[in-house]
Amino acid sequence: MTTTALKARKEFGKTLASDIAHRLRNEIVTCQLKPNESLKFDALRLSFGASFTTLREALTLLVAEGLVVAEEQRGYKVAPVTLEDLHDLTHARILIEVDLMRRSIEKGDDDWEIRVISSLHRLARIEERAPEDYASNTEWKAAHRQFHEALVSASGSPTLLAMRNSLFDRAERYRNLSAMFRPHPRDKVGEHRALMQAAIGRKADQACDLIRSHIQTTSDNVAKYAAGVISAG
Amino acid sequence: MTTTALKARKEFGKTLASDIAHRLRNEIVTCQLKPNESLKFDALRLSFGASFTTLREALTLLVAEGLVVAEEQRGYKVAPVTLEDLHDLTHARILIEVDLMRRSIEKGDDDWEIRVISSLHRLARIEERAPEDYASNTEWKAAHRQFHEALVSASGSPTLLAMRNSLFDRAERYRNLSAMFRPHPRDKVGEHRALMQAAIGRKADQACDLIRSHIQTTSDNVAKYAAGVISAG
DNA sequence: ATGGGACATATTTTCGAAAATAGTTAGAAT
DNA sequence: ATTCTAACTATTTTCGAAAATATGTCCCAT
Numbered sequence: 001m002t003t004t005a006l007k008a009r010k011e012f013g014k015t016l017a018s019d020i021a022h023r024l025r026n027e028i029v030t031c032q033l034k035p036n037e038s039l040k041f042d043a044l045r046l047s048f049g050a051s052f053t054t055l056r057e058a059l060t061l062l063v064a065e066g067l068v069v070a071e072e073q074r075g076y077k078v079a080p081v082t083l084e085d086l087h088d089l090t091h092a093r094i095l096i097e098v099d100l101m102r103r104s105i106e107k108g109d110d111d112w113e114i115r116v117i118s119s120l121h122r123l124a125r126i127e128e129r130a131p132e133d134y135a136s137n138t139e140w141k142a143a144h145r146q147f148h149e150a151l152v153s154a155s156g157s158p159t160l161l162a163m164r165n166s167l168f169d170r171a172e173r174y175r176n177l178s179a180m181f182r183p184h185p186r187d188k189v190g191e192h193r194a195l196m197q198a199a200i201g202r203k204a205d206q207a208c209d210l211i212r213s214h215i216q217t218t219s220d221n222v223a224k225y226a227a228g229v230i231s232a233g
Numbered sequence: 234m235t236t237t238a239l240k241a242r243k244e245f246g247k248t249l250a251s252d253i254a255h256r257l258r259n260e261i262v263t264c265q266l267k268p269n270e271s272l273k274f275d276a277l278r279l280s281f282g283a284s285f286t287t288l289r290e291a292l293t294l295l296v297a298e299g300l301v302v303a304e305e306q307r308g309y310k311v312a313p314v315t316l317e318d319l320h321d322l323t324h325a326r327i328l329i330e331v332d333l334m335r336r337s338i339e340k341g342d343d344d345w346e347i348r349v350i351s352s353l354h355r356l357a358r359i360e361e362r363a364p365e366d367y368a369s370n371t372e373w374k375a376a377h378r379q380f381h382e383a384l385v386s387a388s389g390s391p392t393l394l395a396m397r398n399s400l401f402d403r404a405e406r407y408r409n410l411s412a413m414f415r416p417h418p419r420d421k422v423g424e425h426r427a428l429m430q431a432a433i434g435r436k437a438d439q440a441c442d443l444i445r446s447h448i449q450t451t452s453d454n455v456a457k458y459a460a461g462v463i464s465a466g
Numbered sequence: 467a468t469g470g471g472a473c474a475t476a477t478t479t480t481c482g483a484a485a486a487t488a489g490t491t492a493g494a495a496t
Numbered sequence: 497a498t499t500c501t502a503a504c505t506a507t508t509t510t511c512g513a514a515a516a517t518a519t520g521t522c523c524c525a526t
Contacts, residue, residue: 014305015479017293041508051481052509053286057293060250064297066392072247073487075508092392099328159299159325163396248509274478284511285479306517308478 020050021058028067028078029173031180039068039076065166067173079170081230083223086174090219093167096160097215098208100152105204108154113200115150120196123147127189136179141172147192151199151211175218178226186221188214253281254291261300261311262406264413272301272309298399300406312403314463316456319407323452326400329393330448331441333385338437341387346433348383353429356380360422369412374405380425384432384444408451411459419454421447 027033044055059076062068069079079085104112123143127134134140145168152164191214198207223230260266277288292309295301302312312318337345356376360367367373378401385397424447431440456463 017479018305040506042506053289053482053511054480056286056509057290060290060293061297064294072251073508074489088390088392091390092396095328095332095393157321157324159321159400160328163325167392250509273476275476286481286512287510289479306478307519 016050017054017057018061020048020054021061023048024058024062025065025067025169028062029169029176031173031176033078035078035081035173035177037078039078041075066170081174081177081226083227083230086219086223086230089167089170089174090215093164093171094212094215096164096167097152098212100155100157100160100164101199101208101211102204103155103157104152105199105202105207107156108199112150112154115153116147116196116199119143119147119150120192123192124189136176145172147196151195171215171219174222174226177229178222178224180226181228182221182225186217249283250287250290251294253283253287254294256281257291257295258298258300258402261295262402262409264406264409266311268311268314268406268410270311272311274308299403314407314410314459316460316463319452319456319463322400322403322407323448326397326404327445327448329397329400330385331445333388333390333393333397334432334441334444335437336388336390337385338432338435338440340389341432345383345387348386349380349429349432352376352380352383353425356425357422369409378405380429384428404448404452407455407459410462411455411457413459414461415454415458419450 024033033039039059041052041055045051048055050058059068059070063070063076067079068076070076108116123140123146126137126140126143130137130140148168149165152161155161191210195207195210195214198210257266266272272292274285274288278284281288283291292301292303296303296309300312301309303309341349356373356379359370359373359376363370363373381401382398385394388394424443428440428443428447431443
């Protein structure tokens with residue numbers, strides 16, 4: 001628990017519950033709320049300034065996304081991190097993201113190309129400005145997320161896209177965890193540029209291979225550097 | 234709205250909310266609650282005998298599963314059925330189910346084989362007893378669900394399995410819709426048996442082809458027979 | 467007739483109290 | 497000392513009232 005706000009009013013979403021879910025999601029992904037930490041209503045009410053009911057609705061949303069687990073009659077807790085879960089997650093991510101990538105490359109129009117190019121450009125600029133510790137930079141994280149989102153944004157599969165997004169959040173939590181223990185961030189600049197070029201160049205097979213190994217390598221690195229804090233699978 | 238119960242107590246799950254979600258899910262999948270029907274709290278409270286809050290939590294769960302859509306500040310409604318959604322759903326289902334099938338065949342142990350064989354046996358028996366209209370038989374539906382669940386049950390991918398399950402529900406709603414208008418059910422007995430034999434015989438490629446065409450053909454049939462009641466994509 | 471604004475109604479969203487359930491401590495019997 | 501039970505405390509779960517928001521209606525000016 002970090003903030004000590006007493007009364008919260010809406011900021012992002014239109015309902016308070018979705019707003020709280022948004023803020024909770026962020027605290028979980030950034031590990032301000034630690035894995036396995038139990039989410040007691042009294043404490044949550046204090047820091048988020050919402051009532052039981054509203055919090056409960058927000059937590060229900062996060063359970064569906066896999067960031068929170070509910071033990072019926074015994075409350076909620078932040079989803080544990082395990083090697084097993086990381087492998088499961090990585091497998092699902094590769095399966096879905098590769099499919100979305102291929103379809104995006106097939107269907108992408110001019111606007112899609114522009115989204116991909118401009119989001120990569122923004123990412124590169126941020127890396128230039130803060131070359132050392134960009135991976136723990138929230139601005140970089142947002143840009144990184146947007147670049148990957150842009151790549152698959154032309155796939156036209158709302159169902160798989162929604163699944164992809166919640167998997168991305170789960171994976172980002174693991175990345176944040178490993179960033180705490182990793183000496184220096186891996187150089188991803190080249191990988192992202194290659195990804196962009198393959199996508200815009202409509203080289204589907206190549207782009208799919210790149211995204212597959214991008215996800216796999218990231219996952220392997222997490223497993224390597226965060227091994228200490230991750231419970232045994 | 235169908236039932237007129239006034240006070241409801243738990244039956245299935247451990248919390249009332251998850252129980253209500255269970256019952257609501259069933260009414261939506263069987264189309265007792267029709268696509269696009271608006272889910273007003275007063276009416277729901279009457280037929281399910283739970284309070285605003287509890288219903289809201291149940292609805293939140295179903296939104297995550299894609300059976301209900303929420304329009305913020307304007308309530309909930311049963312998710313619409315469209316050709317576009319059916320295609321999207323079918324694509325996602327094939328992608329995920331084929332992957333799970335392959336991994337189940339790789340990893341499945343003796344217990345898995347037994348689950349597959351016995352669930353097929355039960356399915357076949359039910360079809361023998363009611364050869365005509367088995368597709369609208371709830372007993373058959375449960376057995377059918379269990380057979381397909383058994384096939385992928387050894388995959389060891391909780392994330393993809395959870396996704397598969399909610400996609401299965403969404404697909405079943407479309408099947409129920411088309412069953413209302415279809416003259417006679419397609420003969421699936423042979424398909425299911427072939428699926429079982431390929432799986433148990435560890436012929437992964439063959440089993441994956443079979444499950445792919447099984448899902449695709451079912452979807453095509455739905456599109457054909459339910460075209461009238463499905464909004465244009 | 468038509469468009470717009472103010473009031474009234476319908477509906478959703480949020481709240482905090484009350485009920486239900488789990489967890490904990492203390493005391494008695496063996 | 498140990499096990500069992502009973503009472504107590506902590507916590508979750510459910511409820512219906514109250515606040516917030518959307519929708520519909522009526523009246524008037526143009």
